[in-house]
Amino acid sequence: QQQVKQSPQSLIVQKGGISIINCAYENTAFDYFPWYQQFPGKGPALLIAIRPDVSEKKEGRFTISFNKSAKQFSLHIMDSQPGDSATYFCAANLNTGTASKLTFGTGTRLQVTL
Amino acid sequence: GAVVSQHPSWVICKSGTSVKIECRSLDFQATTMFWYRQFPKQSLMLMATSNEGSKATYEQGVEKDKFLINHASLTLSTLTVTSAHPEDSSFYICSARWYGRSYEQYFGPGTRLTVT
Numbered sequence: 322q323q324q325v326k327q328s329p330q331s332l333i334v335q336k337g338g339i340s341i342i343n344c345a346y347e348n349t350a351f352d353y354f355p356w357y358q359q360f361p362g363k364g365p366a367l368l369i370a371i372r373p374d375v376s377e378k379k380e381g382r383f384t385i386s387f388n389k390s391a392k393q394f395s396l397h398i399m400d401s402q403p404g405d406s407a408t409y410f411c412a413a414n415l416n417t418g419t420a421s422k423l424t425f426g427t428g429t430r431l432q433v434t435l
Numbered sequence: 436g437a438v439v440s441q442h443p444s445w446v447i448c449k450s451g452t453s454v455k456i457e458c459r460s461l462d463f464q465a466t467t468m469f470w471y472r473q474f475p476k477q478s479l480m481l482m483a484t485s486n487e488g489s490k491a492t493y494e495q496g497v498e499k500d501k502f503l504i505n506h507a508s509l510t511l512s513t514l515t516v517t518s519a520h521p522e523d524s525s526f527y528i529c530s531a532r533w534y535g536r537s538y539e540q541y542f543g544p545g546t547r548l549t550v551t
Binding site for chain 1: 481484530543547
């Protein structure tokens with residue numbers, strides 16, 4: 322019940338296209354859903370995040386869509402660029418009162434081709 | 436803002452020795468710091484959570500006597516891998532939660548540990 326399932330495992334998109342990465346969860350107690358971008362050999366960088374009382378959040382070319390009833394959320398990267406080529410992780414936060422921690426999805430390797 | 440540093444960025448040590456990795460929040464105070472481990476092409480696995488001045492809370496299956504965590508101040512946490520073995524070789528990443536921003540975690544650049 323603590324898992325976050327992420328798909329696809331890898332994704333190839335042409336420059337200018339839309340990249341879509343999906344995540345699903347079971348635990349309705351998750352209260353915060355961030356997306357991270359990670360380049361090889363680097364730490365993850367927070368991209369964008371959403372709380373479950375919001376259905377969509379947009380920051381620049383990045384949009385999170387959140388479907389609470391379906392327990393799914395997705396990241397859309399508009400006008401994808403070669404510089405977006407990286408691994409993307411969704412995550413979900415669980416706050417138990419005494420602890421608050423993230424569970425990560427398995428990651429999606431995005432390659433944006435010219 | 437929200438910069439987290441780690442030192443060293445990479446380290447090679449011999450089997451049986453101990454290695455200390457530092458994690459610092461440079462421009463904010465971190466109520467909580469986290470230590471993760473990441474194997475190649477895999478996701479991040481939480482090892483432990485530490486609060487300033489308190490003992491760390493370890494995830495199931497993580498040996499607390501092997502991975503010693505000290506959170507001495509609101510800007511510094513250290514992870515010491517004791518009696519390292521080749522199977523401890525991995526990418527170790529810390530993150531920090533900004534005091535007052537209860538949800539956001541900011542990650543350091545990671546430390547590549549190779550045990551020979």
